[in-house]
Amino acid sequence: MNQQVQLHLALILFLPWFAILGSLFWFYPRQPRTRARRVFDVTSLVVAVVAFVIAMRIGYVIAEPTGTAGNIWRQVVATAGGYAAFLGVMTVAWFLRRRWLRRLLPN
Structure with a gap:
């Protein structure tokens, strides 16, 4: 498999799910x-995708192929770390936006 595709496989596979969550x-x-x-x-969504890419790349680089798992372990670590980063940013953005809208809207 091409090295660039292998490095970005988690992003490629998660794009439809990120589109749903982003929508x-x-x-x-x-x-x-x-x-x-x-x-x-828009800023929240961009920051979430950038955080995903950074965490995914770090996870891919630091993961050591182990035993019979081989290189798939890199994909697992990259996917898990990237997804956690994406959800973390989106959760923080959701709470910040909710707090901001409560102050903005009269009760």
Whole structure:
């Protein structure tokens, strides 16, 4: 397998799932849909994908092929670390946005 494809395999396989999670983050809650909210959402999604790529690359590099698992272990570590980074950033962004919208909207 091509080295670049092997390095980015986790990203390639997770892109559909990230599209679903990103869409849910983007569309809910539906209101208010201000310019500041759109900027925050786009920034959050970009930071989450960048965090995924960084964590994925670090995981791929530091993982040592072990025993019978071989190189697949690198993919497992890269995927797990990258997914954790993506979800971590999105969780923090969700709580920050929720807190921000509570202050913005009257009760």
